[in-house]
Amino acid sequence: MIKRSIPVAIAVAVGLLTFIGLLLNLPQLSRLLLTWASFLAAVALLVGVLNLFGVHANRLLKGNGYSGVLALSMAAVFVLAITDWRGITTDGVSTVFNWVQFPLEAALSSLLAFLLLFAGAQLLRRQRNIGGVLFLLTALLVLLSTALATSRFIPGRLAETFGAVREVITTIFVTAGMRGILLGVALGTITLGIRLLVGVERPYNK
Amino acid sequence: MSNEVICKNCQTANPLGSKFCNRCGERLPLSTKILCPHCNTPNPRNHLYCDNCGRRLSEETLPEEPKPEEKQSGREMFNLPARPPGMTGPLDSQQLKEWWNAHKSGEDDQQPIQEFHSLEDISPLKKTTDELPTWLVDKLDSSDPGFEPPREITTDHFLELLKTKGSPEGEESDEIDSATSRADLPDWLQDVAPSTSQLESETGESKPRRDSGLLPSDWLADLSDEDEDEPETIDSWGQEKAASDIPDWLADFRETQSETSSELPIVADKWDDEDEVVPPSGVFDMSEFAEDVFGGTDLPDWLDSEETLEEAEETSQERDGKQVSGLFQSDEFAQEVKDTLGKELPDWLHESDDQQGEDIAPDVVASETAKENLHAWLDELDETDEEEQEEGESPEAGEPDLEEEPSDWLAELGPAYTAELKPNKVESDELPDWLSELGPPQTNILPDSAELVSLPQESGPLSDFLPDIDESVFPDWMEEEEPEPDSEMGEAGETAVTDTTTVTDTDTTEDDSELDELEPDISLAEDPDWLAELSALSPEALTAELTPPDEEEFVEYEEIEAEATAVPPITPPTFSDDTPPSEMPVFTGLLDSEPGTQTEAVEPTEKDYFEDIFDFDEDEVNEEVPEWLTQLGLPPTDSKSEPYESDQLDSDSSLVAGDLPEWIASMRPGPEEHVSSMPGLSASPLAEADFADIPDELIGADLPDWLGDAPAAVSPEQPQPTSEERTLADIPDWLQFKEEEEAKDLFDSNVEDIAGELTALLDALPPAHHPMDDLAKAELPDWIQAMKPRELTAEGPEQPERPLQETGPLSGIRGVIDIEPIIATPHEGNGAFTVPAFTATPAQQEHATLLRQIQANLQEHARAIDTQGVAGTSLLTRTLLAILLLAAILTGLFGPNMQRLPAPSVGVENTYAMLEMAAGKSVIVAFEYTPAMAAELNTQAEVLLAQLAANGSPIITVSQYAAGLALADAHTADMDVTSLGLVPGEAIGLRELGHCLDAGEGCATLVGHTLDTDTRSQLADVGLIIILTGERTSLLNWIEQVGTASKLPLVAGVTQALEPVAAPYAASEQLQGVVAGLADTAVYPQTTANTDTAAQLNAQHLAQLLAAFVLLIGGFVSAFSRKKQA
Structure with missing residues (x-):
């Protein structure tokens, strides 16, 4: 009982204080709580990094190579950061980032375009319905309108038409859809806040 | 609560506490006060609750049911009334003994008192030892003294009184009376003195008192009162004996x-x-x-x-x-x-x-x-x-x-x-x-x-x-x-x-x-x-x-x-x-x-x-x-006694108290001669018929054979002699009065006295009424009265009559709460509520049959999916597609420029304007993207940073991603920028940053970092925040947390995919400008001179055309191709 009540009480109390600070425009109170939260978040990040390193270090000891790469990479970057901080090395971390992380993430993102194209090409084979068709048509229109709107091989009126279609789709449909999503997220956030304040939602007990 | 006592005789209501009826003089039930155990307030005997404090006077347990009187032996009749006033119940000799023992002395205890034989055994016609009465065969070795004289009346005392012999008799009598009255005598003895003292003068006054039965069992005293009615006895006997304690009837008999x-x-x-x-x-x-x-x-x-x-x-x-x-x-x-x-x-x-x-x-x-x-x-x-x-x-x-x-x-x-x-x-x-x-x-x-x-x-x-x-x-x-x-x-x-x-x-x-x-x-x-x-x-x-x-x-x-x-x-x-x-x-x-x-x-x-x-x-x-x-009393012949027969004794013991032998009855004074002082004895004499009514069976059974000749055991054929006749006939001549009339009167009086005493004794017993009758009806408190059902009260039902339930299981009951209408009212039908039958409909039966078939044929129809063909086809397609994409990108980069530059969008213009407005002020550029988005956003970052640099705005870089800090460092390597470092905590960190920006130089620390003076001054002079992100969350957090808290203008450089997310905020002017994708970047004014951006944009457009073509072909092919099995 105590084990469950104390976290709830703390969560509710902090939430109410934060809410009161924002509602009544009490920046000192809000900053105090945010400072505590940020500090806790930094500690949590540090704990997370250490936990990640420990887990994968254990896996490394068990012979897992991928975990060994991860653990060794973390340790290497940490060491380079220290050496950079101590002046032992110069731009050691940036070098590793530019030569390792940046090409890898760019390559993965390039694959995304290829995967999306292949998936779209076979969409109607898996989901031959109106949604699929609409999805496919929309994708075609956006792609064609974007590419053909500025294409030199397409007549100007047609290019403007494609530009107009693209504008309509972006400003009306996509924005409408995105607003709806944002409003839904906002309503969900409010609901979640209320649930947290009244103690119904207890993510900290999970 | 009754404050009156109703006379049983005349039904007259008498004040509570009265001992005798004010009208007829009948003795009233005892009205002993009950002291409240709580406040000691005397309450009437019939009260259940105290009048003073309201406490209950007695326990809430009903008195035990009176035990049925044990079969009294014939000797019980000799248990003459000797009980204190108020004591009721059977005439138990033990009770008498206890009462009397209270007055006995220790010396008296040493002298055992023999038990008396029963009256039943004293038969007038006892002749043989076989017919010996049971009292002779009874065990008479009882060591318990049955009677203890009052110790207070000592011989010395009377001797002293008698010493005054020369004094007048009246004085002597007075002294005796006074002495008797002073003595701590039992009631029955106390009655003697006054009775004797009143022999001459108060003959008739003592009767009512004894009739009342209030006096204890003083049957002896009652008998002595006979003197009052017999002057001749007083003359010869009573004067000399001066208030003798012996009853007069005994004295009379003595005279006889x-x-x-x-x-x-x-x-x-x-x-x-x-x-x-x-x-x-x-x-x-x-x-x-x-x-x-x-x-x-x-x-x-x-x-x-x-x-x-x-x-x-x-x-x-x-x-x-x-x-x-x-x-x-x-x-x-x-x-x-x-x-x-x-x-x-x-x-x-x-x-x-x-x-x-x-x-x-x-x-x-x-x-x-x-x-x-x-x-x-x-x-x-x-x-x-x-x-x-x-x-x-x-x-x-x-x-x-x-x-x-x-x-x-x-x-x-x-x-x-x-x-x-x-x-x-x-x-x-x-x-x-x-x-x-x-x-x-x-x-x-x-x-x-x-x-x-x-x-x-x-x-x-x-x-x-x-x-x-x-x-x-x-x-x-x-x-x-x-x-x-x-x-x-x-x-x-x-x-x-x-x-x-x-x-x-x-x-x-x-x-x-x-x-x-x-x-x-x-x-x-x-x-x-x-x-x-x-x-x-x-x-x-x-x-x-x-x-x-x-x-x-x-x-x-x-x-x-x-x-x-x-x-x-x-x-x-x-x-x-x-x-x-x-x-x-x-x-x-x-x-x-x-x-x-x-x-x-x-x-x-x-x-x-x-x-x-x-x-x-x-x-x-x-x-x-x-x-x-x-030997006097034994029969003249056949003195050999029979062995004791217990059965006979048992039968002998069955005599009830009312079966007094006549010789005893004859010895009793008449009612006109004395009045019994036995408690409860009334003056009414027992009718002669009471003795005559004794069942013959009882008499014959109780008496030995030799007693069968007794008058009471006369055979039915013979005329039953009256008690008077029997009494007179049984008296020997030498005991007979010479004047028959006198003897008759004496015996009549005796018989009547005894009968009267017995009757009075029985009357003195409390009436056999239920104990609850004595209990007064309790007054219930109001709060208990309120709980009384209305059906039992005269008020009747208080609430109005409610509608009668006519249907349903509660039909016939009034005041049933209505069921929820939507539930009670059927949606269809004629309105009548029908309970659905729990039977499977044909559709349900069909579904059940199908389910059983599917379950039975599941193994038969199960087959492995031919993934090899699909994989082969996909690989060819994917490879083809990959080749096409690569060809398009390469063609765009290295091929002729096939694209025309579009007109700049509103967002691009606003962004440009905002950067121009923030010229000279510090601009925070947030690199919230990773190398995955670097190909599209790095171009924007370079254009925007170039403009900021051109405007002379100090640049403060910050990111919530570690890769973002690296990208920032990479883009700002040749610039004089201030880095706030990593701001963890997503929205929280950004919120703190917003408060810090709002505080200006007052913000000394940020997310645990101590800010130096230059940084604090730059933060206080921030005029624009540029957000470069490809992630929706990052964009929202910056807009909602930092933009709201700092109230600084925000512009965003986002990917073309994130343009729909930023569009609403741009429309609401939460974002002052949006540069979306490679197209906006290509038209941005600073990008004009950058040729790499046109080749990239040409390659992008060719890839987009290829993708659209692939999708269109793939859609057609897929639409008309056979649907792929799962």
């Missing part, structure tokens, strides 16, 4: 005896010869006595000389007269005594002067004077003895050896005198005064008048001459006195009884040796035991327990019987001058056990007589009663 005793024959010649024979009760050798008296040799102290007179005056003279019978009450005798002693006889000696003078038989062998004064019964005794002698029966039963001079009064009293001869006598100082007062003085007067000399010298035991008397004239109680050998009166008593039986059978007297053994060594200086027995009298002792005799006792009886049978017939004993008092026959045992043998010539006091009747001292009876006396 006195009268009849004078008629008894006195065998004076035998009296002289025999020296051991104990005269029967009331019959003694008057000749011897007379000679002693007139001879002056054995004069009692109080008569003998002047010194004796003086002593008598000092000690016991005033007691003398009370113990002397009427035998000495002739004028001649009195004159002779006066002449001899120089003193007049007391008045009580003149009690029956006239009668005695008439009754004395002329043929008595004694002096003529004595003969003249002897009563007729003594004459009869004489005659009887003579007749017996004529028949050859030698009167071997010796006269009492009067070597020692007996006390006069003992010789006078005869049977009473024998009481003194008992062993284990009670010392005079042990006796209550009032009892010893009643008895003769120690130096008593054996009348030495010539009259006594003429007493029959051979007046043997009563059995000797009583057989000559017609048994029919004997009352029942006299017949009952015949002791039975089976009686458990103790060994001695049994022996005595046996001897008596034997003697009676053989009509002989015992020899001197036997009498010597039985005669106790008693000192005349001590008070007689019979007086002590009086003190120990207890009504409870009247009950003899029926227990089978011991075998040993029976054997002993047989032995004694045989021995006695061998003894020659006993003639009436005679007393000689030399008969010592110690050898005087003991009558007490006989008298105690056989009240019917009260034929003593010497008239005892009323209490003496009474005690002689009821008092049973086992030891005395066993040891002191001479055999010749104990």
Whole structure:
């Protein structure tokens, strides 16, 4: 009982204080709580990094190579950061980032375009319905309108038409859809806040 | 709550607390107050709750149901009322004993009191030992004293009173009364004094009081009240005895005896010869006595000389007269005594002067004077003895050896005198005064008048001459006195009884040796035991327990019987001058056990007589009663007793209290003569029919066979004699009043008194009503009353009648809460609610069948998916697509420029304007993207950073991604920028950053980092925030947390995919400008000169055209191709 009540009480109390600070425009109170939260978040990040390193270090000891790469990479970057901080090395971390992380993430993102194209090409084979068709048509229109709107091989009126279609789709449909999503997220956030304040939602007990 | 008491008789309401009805005088139920246990407030008896504090007065448990009265033995009737007022319930002897024991002394406890035989056993026609009453076979060895005299009434006290002999009688009576009143007497004794004191004046006033039943069980006192109604008794008896405690009816009876005793024959010649024979009760050798008296040799102290007179005056003279019978009450005798002693006889000696003078038989062998004064019964005794002698029966039963001079009064009293001869006598100082007062003085007067000399010298035991008397004239109680050998009166008593039986059978007297053994060594200086027995009298002792005799006792009886049978017939004993008092026959045992043998010539006091009747001292009876006396009551023949039969005893014990023998009834005074003081006794006499109504079966069953001839056991064919007839017929002639009318009245009064007492006793019992009747109805508190159902109140239902439920399972009930309409009202149908049948519809059955088929055929239809063909096709397609994409990108980068630049969008223009507006101010550029988005966003970052640099705006870089810091560092490597570092915590970190930006230079720390002065100054001078992100969350957090908190303008450079997310915020002007994708970047003013951006944008457009083409072809192919199996 105590084990469950104390976290709830703390969560509710902090939430109410934060809410009161924002509602009544009490920046000192809000900053105090945010400072505590940020500090806790930094500690949590540090704990997370250490936990990640420990887990994968254990896996490394068990012979897992991928975990060994991860653990060794973390340790290497940490060491380079220290050496950079101590002046032992110069731009050691940036070098590793530019030569390792940046090409890898760019390559993965390039694959995304290829995967999306292949998936779209076979969409109607898996989901031959109106949604699929609409999805496919929309994708075609956006792609064609974007590419053909500025294409030199397409007549100007047609290019403007494609530009107009693209504008309509972006400003009306996509924005409408995105607003709806944002409003839904906002309503969900409010609901979640209320649930947290009244103690119904207890993510900290999970 | 009732404050009145309703009279049961007249239904008159009397104030609570009244004892008698104010109208009719009927006794009202007791209104004892109940003290509240809480506040001690007296409350009426019928209250349940205290009037003061409201507490409950008694526990909430109902009183126990009255136990059914145990089957009372026939002796229960002798449990005469002796209970304190208010005590109800069955007449338990134990209760009586306890009550009386509270007044007894320790000395009295030492003297065991014999139990009395039951009345049922005292039958008038007891003849054989087989028919012996059960009281003779009962166990009489009870050691519990049944009766304890009031210890406060001491002999000394009465002696002191009697010392005032010279005082007027009225004064003496007053003193006695006062003394009695001062004494701590039981109620029944306390009634004696006032009754006697009011004999002369308040005859009629005491009746109501006793009728009320408020007085305790003072039946004796009630009896004594008879004096009030009998002036003649008062004159002769009551004056002398001065408020005697003996009931008048006993006194009357005594008088009767006195009268009849004078008629008894006195065998004076035998009296002289025999020296051991104990005269029967009331019959003694008057000749011897007379000679002693007139001879002056054995004069009692109080008569003998002047010194004796003086002593008598000092000690016991005033007691003398009370113990002397009427035998000495002739004028001649009195004159002779006066002449001899120089003193007049007391008045009580003149009690029956006239009668005695008439009754004395002329043929008595004694002096003529004595003969003249002897009563007729003594004459009869004489005659009887003579007749017996004529028949050859030698009167071997010796006269009492009067070597020692007996006390006069003992010789006078005869049977009473024998009481003194008992062993284990009670010392005079042990006796209550009032009892010893009643008895003769120690130096008593054996009348030495010539009259006594003429007493029959051979007046043997009563059995000797009583057989000559017609048994029919004997009352029942006299017949009952015949002791039975089976009686458990103790060994001695049994022996005595046996001897008596034997003697009676053989009509002989015992020899001197036997009498010597039985005669106790008693000192005349001590008070007689019979007086002590009086003190120990207890009504409870009247009950003899029926227990089978011991075998040993029976054997002993047989032995004694045989021995006695061998003894020659006993003639009436005679007393000689030399008969010592110690050898005087003991009558007490006989008298105690056989009240019917009260034929003593010497008239005892009323209490003496009474005690002689009821008092049973086992030891005395066993040891002191001479055999010749104990044989008196036994049947003349067939003295052998039968073994004790318990069944018979049981039946005998079944007599109820109402079955009083008539001899007892006859002894009771009439209602007009006295009023019982027994609690609850009423003055109403018991009707004669009450006795006549006794079932014959009961009488016959309770009485032995020899009692079957009793009047009560008359066969149905014979006319049932009335109680009066039976009573009169049972009384011996010598006990009969000369005037039949007088005797009749006396017996009637006795019968009626007894009946009245019994009736009153029964009336005194609380009515058999339910205990709840006495409980007053409690007043319930209001809050409890409020809980009372309205159906039980007169108010009736309070709420209006609600609609009646007509349908459903609750139909017929009013006030049913309506069910929810949507549930209660069916959606379809005719409105009637129907319960759906729990049966499967055809569709459900079809579904169930299909499910079973699918389940059964599942294994048959299961087959592996041919993934190999699909994989082969996909690989070719993917490879083709990959090749096409690569071709398009390469063509765009390295091929001719096939794209035209579009017009800049609003967002691009706004962004450009904002950067221009923030020129000179610090601009925070957030690199919230990773290398994955770097290809699209890095171009924007380069364009924007170039513009900022061109504008001279200090750049502050920050990121929530570690890769973002690296990208920032990469883009700003050749710029003078300030890095805030990593801001963790997503929204929280950004919120803090927003507050920090809002605080300006006041923000010293940010997310745990201490900010230096330059940084704080730059943060205070921030004019624009540029967000470069490809992630929706990052964009939202910056807009919502930082933009809201800092109120700084935001512009965003986002990917083309994120353009729809930023569009709403741009529309709401939360974003001042948006640069979306490569297209906007290409048209941005600063990008004009950057040629790489056109090639990238040309390659992007070619890839987009390829993708659209692939999608279109792929869609068509997929749309018309066979659907792929899952």
